[in-house]
Amino acid sequence: MTKAIRGGITAPKGFKAGAVNCGIKKRRKDLALIYSDVPARATALFTTNRIQAAPLTITRDHLRNSRAQAVIINSGNANACTGKRGLDNARLMAKLTAEQLGIKEEDVLAASTGIIGKPLPMDCVEKGIRKLVPLLTRKEGREAAQAIMTTDTSVKDMAVKIQLRDKKIRVGGMAKGAGMISPHLATMLCFLTTDALISRQGLRKALRNSVDKSFNSITIDGAMSTNDMVVILANGLAKNDEIRDRGEDFSRFQEALDRVTLYLAKMIVADGEGATKFVEVKVKNAKNLREAKRAASYIANSNLVKTALYGEDPNWGRIMAALGQAGVEVDERKVDIHLGGQLIVRGGVGKKFDSAKIKKIMAEARIEITVDLKLSPHPYPQRDKKGEATFWTCDLSEDYVRINSRYPT
Amino acid sequence: MTKAIRGGITAPKGFKAGAVNCGIKKRRKDLALIYSDVPARATALFTTNRIQAAPLTITRDHLRNSRAQAVIINSGNANACTGKRGLDNARLMAKLTAEQLGIKEEDVLAASTGIIGKPLPMDCVEKGIRKLVPLLTRKEGREAAQAIMTTDTSVKDMAVKIQLRDKKIRVGGMAKGAGMISPHLATMLCFLTTDALISRQGLRKALRNSVDKSFNSITIDGAMSTNDMVVILANGLAKNDEIRDRGEDFSRFQEALDRVTLYLAKMIVADGEGATKFVEVKVKNAKNLREAKRAASYIANSNLVKTALYGEDPNWGRIMAALGQAGVEVDERKVDIHLGGQLIVRGGVGKKFDSAKIKKIMAEARIEITVDLKLSPHPYPQRDKKGEATFWTCDLSEDYVRINSRYPT
Numbered sequence: 001m002t003k004a005i006r007g008g009i010t011a012p013k014g015f016k017a018g019a020v021n022c023g024i025k026k027r028r029k030d031l032a033l034i035y036s037d038v039p040a041r042a043t044a045l046f047t048t049n050r051i052q053a054a055p056l057t058i059t060r061d062h063l064r065n066s067r068a069q070a071v072i073i074n075s076g077n078a079n080a081c082t083g084k085r086g087l088d089n090a091r092l093m094a095k096l097t098a099e100q101l102g103i104k105e106e107d108v109l110a111a112s113t114g115i116i117g118k119p120l121p122m123d124c125v126e127k128g129i130r131k132l133v134p135l136l137t138r139k140e141g142r143e144a145a146q147a148i149m150t151t152d153t154s155v156k157d158m159a160v161k162i163q164l165r166d167k168k169i170r171v172g173g174m175a176k177g178a179g180m181i182s183p184h185l186a187t188m189l190c191f192l193t194t195d196a197l198i199s200r201q202g203l204r205k206a207l208r209n210s211v212d213k214s215f216n217s218i219t220i221d222g223a224m225s226t227n228d229m230v231v232i233l234a235n236g237l238a239k240n241d242e243i244r245d246r247g248e249d250f251s252r253f254q255e256a257l258d259r260v261t262l263y264l265a266k267m268i269v270a271d272g273e274g275a276t277k278f279v280e281v282k283v284k285n286a287k288n289l290r291e292a293k294r295a296a297s298y299i300a301n302s303n304l305v306k307t308a309l310y311g312e313d314p315n316w317g318r319i320m321a322a323l324g325q326a327g328v329e330v331d332e333r334k335v336d337i338h339l340g341g342q343l344i345v346r347g348g349v350g351k352k353f354d355s356a357k358i359k360k361i362m363a364e365a366r367i368e369i370t371v372d373l374k375l376s377p378h379p380y381p382q383r384d385k386k387g388e389a390t391f392w393t394c395d396l397s398e399d400y401v402r403i404n405s406r407y408p409t
Numbered sequence: 410m411t412k413a414i415r416g417g418i419t420a421p422k423g424f425k426a427g428a429v430n431c432g433i434k435k436r437r438k439d440l441a442l443i444y445s446d447v448p449a450r451a452t453a454l455f456t457t458n459r460i461q462a463a464p465l466t467i468t469r470d471h472l473r474n475s476r477a478q479a480v481i482i483n484s485g486n487a488n489a490c491t492g493k494r495g496l497d498n499a500r501l502m503a504k505l506t507a508e509q510l511g512i513k514e515e516d517v518l519a520a521s522t523g524i525i526g527k528p529l530p531m532d533c534v535e536k537g538i539r540k541l542v543p544l545l546t547r548k549e550g551r552e553a554a555q556a557i558m559t560t561d562t563s564v565k566d567m568a569v570k571i572q573l574r575d576k577k578i579r580v581g582g583m584a585k586g587a588g589m590i591s592p593h594l595a596t597m598l599c600f601l602t603t604d605a606l607i608s609r610q611g612l613r614k615a616l617r618n619s620v621d622k623s624f625n626s627i628t629i630d631g632a633m634s635t636n637d638m639v640v641i642l643a644n645g646l647a648k649n650d651e652i653r654d655r656g657e658d659f660s661r662f663q664e665a666l667d668r669v670t671l672y673l674a675k676m677i678v679a680d681g682e683g684a685t686k687f688v689e690v691k692v693k694n695a696k697n698l699r700e701a702k703r704a705a706s707y708i709a710n711s712n713l714v715k716t717a718l719y720g721e722d723p724n725w726g727r728i729m730a731a732l733g734q735a736g737v738e739v740d741e742r743k744v745d746i747h748l749g750g751q752l753i754v755r756g757g758v759g760k761k762f763d764s765a766k767i768k769k770i771m772a773e774a775r776i777e778i779t780v781d782l783k784l785s786p787h788p789y790p791q792r793d794k795k796g797e798a799t800f801w802t803c804d805l806s807e808d809y810v811r812i813n814s815r816y817p818t
C-alpha cells in the first residue's frame with residue numbers, strides 16, 4: 001500500500017536540506033543540514049557500543065524533550081575518542097546551527113562520521129554552517145545524502161507515501177555506509193523524516209520495530225561503530241489525526257517506515273566494502289524469534305561462510321558449523337539447507353545436487369540461504385513467523401582486506 | 410622449572426606412535442595412531458559447537474570410564490554431518506584399531522579432521538589401521554604429528570620434563586591447525602601424553618586450566634569447528650606418588666602441561682592461514698577476569714583490527730571500537746593503549762607519538778597490544794592478575810580470503 005515517490009528526506013512536507021564542503025574533506029561535500037519548518041517530534045536509536053562519539057551524547061541530551069527542528073551532520077571526522085574537547089565541539093556545532101537558524105540550541109541534533117580520535121576543525125565547521133543555512137531548500141535532499149557519505153559508492157535515499165484513514169503522509173530517509181568500513185572511519189547513519197503527526201510513544205515504537213527488522217538485521221563485517229545513529233523527525237504537517245501507538249493508522253505508518261528503512265539497510269549491504277554479492281540468510285523454525293535471529297546472524301557474520309560465498313563455493317559444512325557455534329537449540333538430524341531454492345542438505349546430511357544448477361546459483365550477484373531447523377511442529381501455518389528471521393550480508397573478498405589495510409596517511 | 414626435551418607425544422615413557430598414508434589423501438600421511446603400553450587415565454575437552462562430528466560422540470562415550478590406551482586419528486575427512494553412517498564409521502575405526510592392538514574397543518579414542526559432509530572411506534581406513542599397528546615405535550612421534558596436518562605449514566609438537574617431589578615426569582603433545590581454516594576443512598586437534606601418575610580429578614582440572622589459558626585464548630578467524638578436541642592420556646609409568654588435584658606436585662604438573670599447551674597454541678596462531686603477524690592482545694585492570702577475557706577476545710577477533718595490523722596501521726580507533734563492542738564495563742576517559750610498549754592512547758584520547766618508532770613496531774612480525782582499562786585501584790600489586798587476560802591472534806590478509814574462497818573441487 002506504500003508507494004515509492006521521488007526524493008528522500010525532503011519529500012515529506014516542510015523539510016528542507018542543504019550541503020556544502022566546509023574543508024574537512026578536500027573537495028567533496030562534508031557538511032549537511034536537515035531542517036523542518038516547524039519543530040518536530042523526534043527520537044533516535046544509538047549504537048550499543050560502550051565507546052560513544054561526542055555527538056551522540058549531545059543528541060541524546062537534546063532529545064530529552066522528544067523535540068527537534070534541525071540535524072547538522074559532518075563527514076570526514078567522527079568526533080569520537082576526543083575527550084572533553086570533543087563534547088564541547090559537538091555542542092558548539094549544535095549551538096552555531098541554532099544561532100544561524102534562529103531556533104533553540106536544544107532543537108538541533110548533531111551527528112558525525114569519519115576519522116576517530118582527531119579534533120573537529122571547528123573553524124571550518126563554523127564557516128560551513130554560516131554558508132549552509134541560506135542554501136536550505138527542498139531540492140537539496142540528495143545533496144545532503146551525498147555529503148554524509150564516506151567510502152560509500154552510492155547515494156542512499158528513498159521516500160514513500162501512504163494513505164492514512166484521513167490524509168496521505170510521506171516518509172523519507174537517507175543513510176550512509178555500514179558499520180566500520182574504512183580505515184579510521186566509522187559509522188552507519190540514518191536520518192528519517194515524515195510529515196505525519198504521531199504521538200511520542202507511537203514514533204518511538206515504530207522506529208524500534210523498523211530498525212529491528214532492517215539496520216539490526218544486516219552485517220558487513222560484524223563491527224559496531226562508535227557513531228551509529230538512527231534519527232527520525234515527524235513534523236505533523238500532513239495534518240492527519242494523530243497516530244497513536246496502535247491501530248490501523250499506526251500499522252500503515254509502520255509499513256511506510258519499514259519500507260524506507262529496509263530499502264536503505266539493503267542498500268548499505270549491497271554497497272559493503274569489497275562486496276561482490278548480496279546475501280539473504282533466512283533461518284526458519286527455530287525455537288523462537290531470538291534464536292532464529294541469533295542463528296542467522298552467526299551464519300551471516302562467519303568469515304568462512306562469507307569467503308566461500310565469494311569463492312562461489314556451496315560449502316554447506318561452514319553453514320552448519322556457524323549454526324552450531326550460535327549456541328541455539330539445534331538438532332543436527334533435522335536441519336535442511338537450501339541454496340537459492342535448491343535443497344542441498346536434508347536432515348543434517350548432504351544431499352546429491354545438480355551441480356550445474358548450484359554453480360549457476362552461486363554465480364549470481366544475489367544469493368539466498370535458507371536454513372530450516374524444523375524444531376517446531378512443521379509446517380507452520382503460512383503467516384506464523386515466530387522462530388523465523390532474516391539477515392542480510394555480503395561476501396568477504398580480498399578487496400575488503402585491501403581497502404581496510406591500506407590507508408592514505 | 411620445566412625443561413624442554415626432544416620429541417613430542419612419544420617423549421613420555423611407554424608411548425608409541427605410528428603414521429601411514431591410507432589413501433584419504435593422495436600422497437601425504439593421513440592416519441595416525443598413539444598407543445600407550447598400559448591403559449592410561451584419560452580425559453578430553455570438546456568443541457562447544459552444537460554440531461559435533463561423529464568421532465566426538467564415540468570418544469566421549471569411550472571416556473566414560475576415564476581410561477584409554479590408544480587414539481586413532483585421520484586427516485582429510487572430518488566425518489562431520491554424516492548422520493548415522495558417520496557414527497557407525499567412527500565406532501568401526503575404534504573397533505578395528507582395538508582388534509589390531511588386542512585391547513578393548515572402549516580403550517580406543519577416535520578423532521577426525523578434514524572435509525565436512527562426506528562419508529569416511531572405510532576400506533582405506535581399515536587397510537591403514539592394519540598397516541599402522543606393526544609400525545608403532547617411540548620414534549614415530551613426529552610422523553604422527555605430520556599425519557594429522559591439513560593446511561598447516563609446520564609440524565606442531567613439543568615435550569617437556571619436570572621434577573616432582575619424588576620423580577621426574579614428562580609431558581608431550583602434538584596439535585594441528587587452528588579453527589576452521591581451510592575449504593571444507595575443520596578443526597583444532599591436540600593430543601597430550603604424560604607418564605605422570607595423576608588422579609582423575611587432578612588430570613581433568615589440570616587440562617581445563619591449561620586449555621583455558623592456551624587453546625581457549627587464541628583465535629584466527631573466530632570460527633569454532635565441529636571437530637575440535639583436546640585429549641590427554643596419563644599412563645603413570647613415571648611411577649611417581651599419585652598427583653592429586655592440589656598441592657606442590659599438582660602445581661608442577663600444571664606448569665609442565667601449561668608450557669606444552671601454550672607453545673602448541675601459539676604455534677597454531679603463528680601458522681594461521683594467510684597470517685603475516687603474530688599478535689598478543691593483553692587487557693589489564695578490567696572489572697574481572699571474565700570481562701578482561703571478553704574484551705581481549707573482541708579486539709583479537711575484530712576484522713578491522715586484524716586488517717589494520719596487516720596494513721601495519723596503528724589504528725587505535727578500531728581497538729577502542731572493538732573494546733566498546735565487547736559490552737564490558739569501560740570508562741572511555743580512563744583507557745590507555747600501548748602498541749609494542751609505546752603509549753599511544755592516554756585516558757581515551759590519542760597521544761602524540763614518535764611515528765618512526767611506531768612504524769618500526771608495526772612492521773615487526775610480532776606485535777603486542779596492551780589495553781589498560783584502569784578500572785580497579787591502580788596499580789595492582791605485581792602478582793594480582795584478576796582483571797587481566799591475554800589473547801593471541803594473527804592479522805587478516807588477502808591470502809586468508811584467497812585460501813578460503815578457492816577450493817580444489
